Structures are given as C-alpha cells and as structure tokens.
Amino acid sequence: MMRLQEIKIGFIGGGNMAAAMIQGLLKAGVAARQIVVSEPDDGRQQWLQTQYGVGVSGSNSVVVQSGAEVVILAVKPGKVSSVLQALQADWQTGQLLISIAAGVALAQLQALLPAGQPVVRVMPNTPALIGEGIAALYAAPSLSVAQRQTARALLEVSGEVVEIEDEGWMDGVTALSGSGPAYVYLIAEALSDGGVACGLPRPLADRLAIRTLIGSARLLDASGSHPGVLKNQVTSPGGTTIAGLIRLETAGVRGALIEAVQAAWQRSRTLSGKS
Numbered sequence: 450m451m452r453l454q455e456i457k458i459g460f461i462g463g464g465n466m467a468a469a470m471i472q473g474l475l476k477a478g479v480a481a482r483q484i485v486v487s488e489p490d491d492g493r494q495q496w497l498q499t500q501y502g503v504g505v506s507g508s509n510s511v512v513v514q515s516g517a518e519v520v521i522l523a524v525k526p527g528k529v530s531s532v533l534q535a536l537q538a539d540w541q542t543g544q545l546l547i548s549i550a551a552g553v554a555l556a557q558l559q560a561l562l563p564a565g566q567p568v569v570r571v572m573p574n575t576p577a578l579i580g581e582g583i584a585a586l587y588a589a590p591s592l593s594v595a596q597r598q599t600a601r602a603l604l605e606v607s608g609e610v611v612e613i614e615d616e617g618w619m620d621g622v623t624a625l626s627g628s629g630p631a632y633v634y635l636i637a638e639a640l641s642d643g644g645v646a647c648g649l650p651r652p653l654a655d656r657l658a659i660r661t662l663i664g665s666a667r668l669l670d671a672s673g674s675h676p677g678v679l680k681n682q683v684t685s686p687g688g689t690t691i692a693g694l695i696r697l698e699t700a701g702v703r704g705a706l707i708e709a710v711q712a713a714w715q716r717s718r719t720l721s722g723k724s
C-alpha cells in the first residue's frame with residue numbers, strides 16, 4: 450500500500466463532500482501540495498485555495514494528468530457521465546478512480562473509463578466533515594489488494610470504512626447512513642422542542658438533546674450491547690422513561706423510522722434506474 454503522505458490525490462468537483470474529505474486528509478497529515486481539485490466555479494476555487502491551500506484548476510483534465518495516483522470523483526451523479534466521457538484520453542495506467550456519486554454503478558463507471566482502469570465506488574456521509582463518517586466501499590474483485598488498501602486508507606481519514614460484497618446493498622447504505630444524518634437532526638430538533646414544551650430555555654434544550662444523542666450513540670458503540678438491552682437499563686418499572694417510550698410506540702416512531710429508511714431505499718433505486 451502506498452502511504453497517504455507519499456501520494457498525489459486529485460478531486461474532480463470541489464463541493465461539500467470533497468471539502469469534507471480534503472479537511473480529513475489535511476488533518477491526517479497529508480500536505481496541501483499533494484492535493485489538486487478541479488472545480489468550475491471561480492469563487493469556490495478561490496475558497497478552496499484560501500481555506501485549504503490545495504491546488505485548484507478549472508479543468509478536470511489537469512487533475513487527471515497531474516500525476517495523481519488517486520482521483521476522487523465528487524460531482525453530482527447527473528454530471529458523472531459527461532465528466533468521465535470528456536476525460537477518456539487523460540487517464541494513466543493504474544490511476545485509481547474513487548467515485549462517491551450516489552447511484553452510479555461500478556459497471557457504468559467502468560464503461561466510461563479505459564478498459565482495466567481501477568475504480569472503486571463509495572458511499573460516504575456528511576459526518577466525514579469531522580472525521581466521524583462511515584463510508585461503504587464496493588470494488589470489483591479484480592481490484593488489487595494494494596489499491597483496495599490505498600482506497601481504504603484514504604477514506605479512513607474521514608471515519609470508519611466498511612467494505613460491502615454486494616453492490617445491490619448500496620441503495621440500502623444510501624438510505625441508512627447516507628440519508629441518516631437528516632433523520633438524526635430531525636430527532637434532535639424534536640427532542641429539543643420537547644424540552645421547550647416542558648419549560649426549558651431553547652439553548653439548554655438544544656445542548657441536552659445533542660449531548661444525549663452523542664452520549665447514547667457512543668455508549669451503544671462502546672458497549673457492543675444490543676440497543677434494547679441499553680434501553681431496558683434506563684427504563685425503571687412505573688418510571689418516567691417507560692411513560693415516554695409508550696408514547697413513542699403508540700405514535701409508531703419505530704415503524705416510521707423503518708419506513709423512512711425503506712422509502713429512501715426505494716427512492717435511491719428509482720433514481721439509479723432500478724425500479
């Protein structure tokens with residue numbers, strides 16, 4: 450595996466996810482001069498340069514031809530086809546493409562690249578911005594172990610990486626961890642509203658809601674226990690928690706969350722042309 454400190458990394462598209470990943474790379478000790486980003490918007494180019502000190506260009510070809518061992522494709526899914534078509538002649542043998550475009554299948558990417566060009570498909574999420582993301586990685590079995598490790602190392606600066614063996618799971622990943630932060634923000638907002646309804650000042654209610662979500666999630670992760678076990682531990686007979694839980698169950702919160710993920714999965718399948 451190439452060490453991250455030794456490789457040149459290109460980004461095509463300098464939007465939100467690219468910025469999140471760049472931030473993670475810099476924090477992990479990658480030097481700004483190792484990174485080059487292409488981005489059509491002048492103002493955004495300027496911002497990326499000022500904010501991170503990375504190389505910027507208005508040309509995607511410049512990034513691919515920069516000698517970058519790894520190129521991260523971070524444009525919106527609708528742009529992938531035209532962007533890659535225009536770059537056909539620019540790829541160097543062995544240059545690894547990491548696509549984070551939601552819903553764009555590995556076979557579609559391969560069809561837009563020179564034959565045999567190594568490519569990985571990844572679904573990250575926005576907590577990557579603070580190194581707390583989770584990214585699902587899918588690669589063809591033909592990808593070399595070294596390239597797989599390089600992709601993993603690069604993504605791990607933004608959080609946890611899970612490799613999935615079935616590309617069909619990507620829609621489920623998108624629905625759960627890709628869209629998931631929005632569900633959590635909605636829950637945080639609602640919990641805070643609940644505190645305000647009980648007479649708490651908003652700033653206090655916000656802090657209590659946020660820290661409760663963070664602390665509970667960390668405890669769940671660290672304990673390795675089933676969520677139901679931890680729930681039972683804070684639910685004393687005839688107490689306050691069971692009163693609240695009964696309301697959540699009669700309101701169908703559990704079913705609503707299950708169906709939220711399922712609806713997002715369906716939408717992801719529709720957007721990627723599967724149904």
Ligand SMILES: NC(=O)c1ccc[n+]([C@@H]2O[C@H](COP(=O)([O-])OP(=O)(O)OC[C@H]3O[C@@H](n4cnc5c(N)ncnc54)[C@H](OP(=O)(O)O)[C@@H]3O)[C@@H](O)[C@H]2O)c1
Binds near residue numbers: 528
């Ligand atoms: N945000 C998420 O939670 C999330 C999670 C997982 C995966 N993703 C995936 O990550 C990708 C990027 O999402 P994002 O949220 O970072 O979107 P974004 O902020 O809109 O970033 C896309 C960037 O690409 C630029 N761009 C547009 N056309 C281009 C071209 N022809 N060549 C080079 N750059 C071009 C855009 O510039 P202009 O603004 O000037 O057009 C923009 O800066 C998407 O494919 C998305 O599916 C996002």
